[in-house]
Amino acid sequence: MMDADTNFAYGLFWVFYAVAFVVFFYSVSRLFRLIPVYGIRTLLQAALVVIVLTPVESSEVADWWMPAWLHGGYESILGNPDEAGRALLNLGIAAIIMLLVWVLDMVRYRLVKR
Secondary structure: OOOHHHHHHHHHHHHHHHHHHHHHHHHHHHHHOOOOOHHHHHHHHHHHHHHHHOEEEOOOOOOOEEEHHHHHHHHHHHOOHHHHHHHHHHHHHHHHHHHHHHHHHHHHHHHHHO
């Protein structure tokens, strides 16, 4: 069990990470406006959300979550393929779910465009 300061630092990390993601997503979305095709533009935004926001539970501390790209990359460098695979599995599941959301958005866009 972690002490109060450690839990506070954990919460503070996620607050900073979320704020940084919102700023980064807004900046990159402005760049994506240069892409004329709506489907490609939203697919890139969905991929950005999946890559940056997908969490994976820590194997070291119970009930602690971290970004899957960070955990997977770190464990790959350390040579722990089981943990890296777990992070990639979470990324894959999130990608499938986001792909379904993207397809539904494309259907909505097609219906509204008419």
